[in-house]
Amino acid sequence: MAKIVVVYHSGYGHTKVVAEHVARGAGAELVAISPEGEIAEAEWTALNEADAIIFGAPTYMGNVSWQFKKFADATSKAWFTRQWADKVFGGFTNSASPNGDKQVALITLQTLASQHGGIWVSLGTPPSNTKASTSADLNNLGGSVGLLVRSPADASVDEVHKGDLDTAVLYGERVAGIAAKLKG
Ligand SMILES: Cc1cc2nc3c(=O)[nH]c(=O)nc-3n(C[C@H](O)[C@H](O)[C@H](O)COP(=O)(O)O)c2cc1C
Numbered sequence: 129m130a131k132i133v134v135v136y137h138s139g140y141g142h143t144k145v146v147a148e149h150v151a152r153g154a155g156a157e158l159v160a161i162s163p164e165g166e167i168a169e170a171e172w173t174a175l176n177e178a179d180a181i182i183f184g185a186p187t188y189m190g191n192v193s194w195q196f197k198k199f200a201d202a203t204s205k206a207w208f209t210r211q212w213a214d215k216v217f218g219g220f221t222n223s224a225s226p227n228g229d230k231q232v233a234l235i236t237l238q239t240l241a242s243q244h245g246g247i248w249v250s251l252g253t254p255p256s257n258t259k260a261s262t263s264a265d266l267n268n269l270g271g272s273v274g275l276l277v278r279s280p281a282d283a284s285v286d287e288v289h290k291g292d293l294d295t296a297v298l299y300g301e302r303v304a305g306i307a308a309k310l311k312g
Pocket residue numbers: 137138139140141142143144186187188189190191222223224225226227228229230279280281
């Protein structure tokens with residue numbers, strides 16, 4: 129079985145709920161980036177040993193939170209030795225607006241994976257984009273590069289959209305399935 133780690137930042141808990149759903153689908157260990165943008169030494173070891181890493185961050189001001197970016201910069205230590213090359217990567221972001229510039233944050237995550245020489249996994253779930261579609265439907269935000277999630281500005285952490293959370297579980301399963309295939 130592939131070893132998978134979901135490493136994420138969440139300022140107010142909404143992205144944490146998403147991370148938990150992705151991790152459930154992937155059978156992954158969860159690593160939370162602290163409010164200071166740090167993770168523990170043992171968590172760096174878990175990332176170094178992982179077959180697949182899934183990045184998660186809220187979209188703040190049109191990109192990943194500064195805590196996630198601090199973590200991303202700290203991964204340069206692994207970059208110098210190509211320690212994460214050929215690992216499988218995925219990513220997700222969550223924000224208040226249907227668009228909200230989530231795609232910019234997602235591309236930041238994809239670029240980070242690419243800097244490391246990783247193999248990026250797309251979302252793989254077709255969009256629900258008919259007149260009848262609602263936030264309870266799979267991939268109702270129409271992402272393709274990775275997982276997009278919407279938490280309206282007045283939503284509690286228990287109100288993250290069902291369709292997005294169901295999509296999160298499927299995305300975790302997809303990353304795990306691909307990582308397992310590549311591991312052989
Ligand atoms: C500093 C800050 C900047 C934000 N910028 C955006 C943004 O650019 N686009 C958007 O749609 N939502 C934005 N939001 C809303 C958050 O993305 C949204 O509340 C999200 O659910 C927060 O996730 P968290 O609870 O894991 O921190 C912003 C929130 C904060 C606190």
